[in-house]
Amino acid sequence: MTEFNPIFEALDGLDENIAAEAVRPAKKKMKKPLKIAIIAVAATLALGMSAVAATSGSNPIIKINKRQISGDYEEYVNSEGYTVKTVAAVIPQSDMPTYRPIGKIRAEYVDGSFYFYDELGVKINDIAEDTAFYGTSSKDNKVLDSHAKGYESPDYLEGIMTVAADYSYVEYTEWVNLIKYAEYKSNTAKWNRLSLQEKIDFYNMELEAAGVNYYNDYGGISHPTTKEQLALNGIGHFSAGDNQITGPDGVFYDPFNAYSFENTPTEIFKLFGFDPLAVEEMSENKCRCFAMLYYDQELKEFTQGIYQYTLTDDETGAPIEFTAWHYADKRECHTDHFDFDYEYVTLDSGAEARLHRSVNGSYIAEFEKDGAAYAFTTDLDRGNVIRILNNLT
């Protein structure tokens, strides 16, 4: 019998609370946004362009290949309270093969980290390793240098995450990533202009930001997070074999396939004090769903998944959106979507809406229409809607 290191052996007597703590998700503390005005920023790419954005007052100057581009920028306060400046920068298609030429880069500096998005809101992730970002905070006039912040990865997202992790900003970074993704997807027209590959790339970012890659890497289950696998299995089809991912608590979750995307109100992120850990999507016929799992920091467990559904009113053809909270038993919440069945529910208005639900999932679904909130459960007979709550919030 092999003798192990005594410390390794002694860890057999590890405090159970410590053992349990390690397999739970790390506490995620949402950092309050610093009200730092956004700096002027430029990006360079692998072909040797060097970009320097220097601010002089409120007017950013961008230099690319020693060619100065200035002006043409916008400034606004985004939904998180940050001042955002967009600056013109020309980035050839050849440098960013997965994205179309970029007319503008929207740059944000948030709490020590840089965020860059193209004009469509796609995060730019192909920034070259030697790229430097400079700018001046309008708050304290301090010159910010991305290199000085340890920004060193050629992969933009990874770099951001690394920087964020090193500076304990990861929680907020993840959150921002998800928010931005949601905002981007909220514009279906823009989304539809993307190629499949672009969608896959984008979805990969989200998966990384949500930590899905990692949590899906246990139990012998492969996770098709490479582009090829995703392409093979469909966007958002996280796992190749049994269509499951493993949550950080070790519980298996069954994500939905997602072949297209639908409206995703940013507000859904802000409704609760929970942190989104995973984002899943599905779309099928008239019913489209955006879902997130939420982890309760106090209870230290997943407490609910929030599903934003878009149904179709069969009478008027108008979309009907509602949000469903899937409580408690995640295994039931995330039953294999192939077992889903359609159910018709009748709204108080008399309109009949088609509900996409699990045949063996016992969840409570709630939706809001005309200012009133409704709740119903799947164990009710077809067509029955019970008005339980008048004000969910």
Place this chain on the structure above:
Amino acid sequence: MDDKEIVELLYNKDEKGVKAARDKFSGLISRICNGILRSAQDAEECANDTLLKLWEAIPPERPENLTGYICKVARRLTLNRLRYNTSAMRNSDLLTELDECLPDAYSVEEHAEQSELSDTINEWLRGLPEKQRRLFTLRYFYMTSVKEAAHDCKMSKTAATTALMRLRESLKKFLSERGMFYD
């Protein structure tokens, strides 16, 4: 079903407790077993053994932290399997890392019983910030790779490697101060 309810069911020898434990913890158990064994078949057997052991051990035991308890049982059983499977483990990178802190089992027998060592390590761990405690536990209790542990702790791999090195140094110092290890 919450952990206390599962414990109560198991304590009352209600088989629903096993089912509930399987439903809730099978993923976690698999993660531990697979992380250590890297063999799907062995891991599955260990996972089943873990549930069996749970059934046998409760009662008389009545764990207050079921998650931690199950993790420990799973790890113990999996390590037993690992011992059985291989004799090369001692030379693995993971375990030789810990040699920096305490070279061999013989040293322990000279200076401390294993349980005392466990208590000391627990004491040291409790004094760490949560992030570092998690990192150490993931790496050396659950035997996850540095990359995985780093990701779980929201750190870069490089940062995790550095942190682990410092943690080992810290543990070594801690043990030295308590007479459990001499250079």
